Amino acid sequence: MPDNVLIFDTSLRDGEQSPGVAFNIQDKLEIARQLEKLGVDIIEAGFPATSPGDLAAVKAVANEIRGARIAGLARAVQRDVDLCAEAVKDAASPRIHVFLSTSDIHLMHQLAKDRDTVREMARTMVARAKGYVEDVEFSPMDATRSEWEYVYRMLEDVIEAGATTVNIPDTVGYTTPEEFSAFIHGVLENVKNIHKATISVHCHNDLGLAVANSLSAVRAGARQIETCINGIGERAGNASLEEVAMAISTRGDFFKLGTNIKTRELYRTSRLVSDLTGMPVQPNKAIVGANAFRHQSGIHQDGILKMRETYEIMDAHEIGWPSGSEIVLGKLSGRHGFKARLDDLGYELTDEEFERAFAAFKDLADKKPEIDDRDIESIVGEERRADDESFKLDLIQVSTGNNLVPTATVRLATPDGRTLVHTSTGTGPVDAAYQAINALVGIENELTEFSVKSVTEGIDAQGEVIVRISCDGRTYTGRGADTDIIVAAAKAVLQAINRALSVQRPEDASVRVNP
Structure with missing residues (x-):
């Protein structure tokens, strides 16, 4: 087996399924460029069958990125595989990632198909994908709640059909490190042609075990880990790329493995993804959280001043802080x-x-x-994310006080160069600004979350506002910063609305059900 673990990043696909996250093409390109710089081996750029917008985004990433393999996700249906092939065909190293459920609960209640039919679907669609590209990955969705023997037989089928990577997804974050390790050992021992494929794992964090499960799988023989920057993703998220990479790097004595990740790019990548998703990194987040290398205890401070290694197992500079x-x-x-x-x-x-x-x-x-x-x-x-096709905040003026009706006048610049002005009242200055912006852009939405924090310290600090709006059944996040908190709020609201205006809805909502 190789002594390197491949890092497969799915921030642009599974990460985008985080509530409130919606990438446009430029967002995906910007993140993909940074992932390439980080040294990620495989970038899953999206799910082409979900919408024309995602198809175009995957194509754009495939056309530009040359330092990483570019994958697209596809259900085990002909249309998905064909669209995925179209999306990644111009990549330097294209991959089609096919998935299909294997657990009885999915087969009975979601697919309404028997086991033999599902095995044939998997084999046929992997073979179809193999006709387009050499590099094909297959995922038996909800594998950890499936009968292991059934998964073994399906893996044999798809490897025989041409799969070069077989991915074991813990789709609902159900397994534990010991159990998952035993599963990977079972795959190695019971899938007769497993030597023809790389074993991958894709772990969700519903029980807080995604990283631990991924690392236990590597110890058992897996050689690809699927991750997201900052651990974002569906529900409670995915295994965090930065935690996986630094665990393998820091404990090389234990794992005796390596990765191609350039760890000095981790901090920068984390901040970029946080900024573009509007999802703040929690302060106590391992590796990239604000408190990861801060010491408040006097005993700890004394030790750090004498020798950093007394209370730090990693050098912050090696992570790019x-x-x-x-x-x-x-x-x-x-x-x-x-x-x-x-x-x-x-x-x-x-x-x-x-x-x-x-x-x-x-x-x-x-x-x-x-x-x-x-x-x-x-x-x-x-x-850097200024978009010529977005509404831009040109002016905001607010009047408020304890004996005044809060009033806001907002002036926006439109994509076609016009200027729009509107004045509204509200329950407070932020609400008044929100109402004025809504009156100008003309789309129905509801402000569902509003938070504010200080970017820096002091009376002259910038305030950062993060908002979430609900529009047409989807949630969009916006972020704005300014020394005037009302201006920051207006920027955040406008960014969320611009995202809502730019994102196309999927043609088939059921497509979103995936590993």
Whole structure:
């Protein structure tokens, strides 16, 4: 067996199934570029059969990314396989990932088919996929709640039909490390042609065991782990890429394996995905959480000052955590200083993106004397995603007080260059701004979640607002930052609405049921 574990990232597919997450094509391309830079082996770019938009997004990723294999997901039905083949055909290394349920509960209540019929479906569609590409992956969905012997026989069928990777999904996060290890051993011992395929695992986190299960499978013989950045994904999420990669790296003495992940890109990748999904990283998140390398206990602080390794098993710099600016940025700082700090933080901006970010930096510098890394991350996160086809906030003016009716006037720039203005009242200044924006964009939606936090410390800190809106049965997330919290709220609402306007609904909702 190889001494390397392949890292398969499904942030662009399973990660997008997190409630409130909706990527457009540019979002997917931006994340895919960073995943390539991170050293991910396989990028699952999407599920082409879900919508024309996702088909186009997978095509775009396949056309551009050359340093990783590009996979698309397909149900074991002819239309899905054909569309997936169309989507990935221009990739340097294309993969079609076919899945089909194997548990009795799925066969009886979802597919309404018998076991023999389902085995034949799997074999036929893997063979069809093999006719398009050499690299075919198969997943027996809900494998950990299936009869193991039935899974073994299905794996033999699909390997015989041409599958080069067989993935064992813990679709509902049901298994435990010991049980999962035994399952992988069972696959190695009972699938007679398993030597022709790589064993992969795809673990969900419903019981908080996704990473532990994935690592136990690697110890048992699996050589591909399917992950998401920040552990995002359906329900409670997937195995976290950064945790899997650093566990294998930090405990090389135990696993005696490696990965191709460039760990210094982990922090940057985590922040990018958090920004584009609108899902904050919890402070106590392993590896990339704000508290991961902070020490408050006096005993711990004393030890760290004497020798870092007394209370840290990893070096924050190896994960890409910025060490803090040696250049004090403020309103007198110029382009060179700002560019140097962007380079230190790992950002690669086009000339147009840089000019927008620099303009926003100078605007912020007029409001607060010193700009730190968190401010810069916030600036870049907003400015580099400016979309010419989106509504843009041109002006907001609010009147409020304890004896006044909260009133907001909002002026938006439209995609075709027009300017729209509306004034509304509300229960508070944020509600008034929300009502004014809604009146201008003209789509029905409901604000379901609103949260605010400080990006940095101090009275002049930027405030960051995260909102979720419900529109046409789907949830969309928006994020905005500004030293004025009302402006930040308006930016966040407008970003969520722009996402709702840009995302096409799937043609077949049942397609979303997957590993």
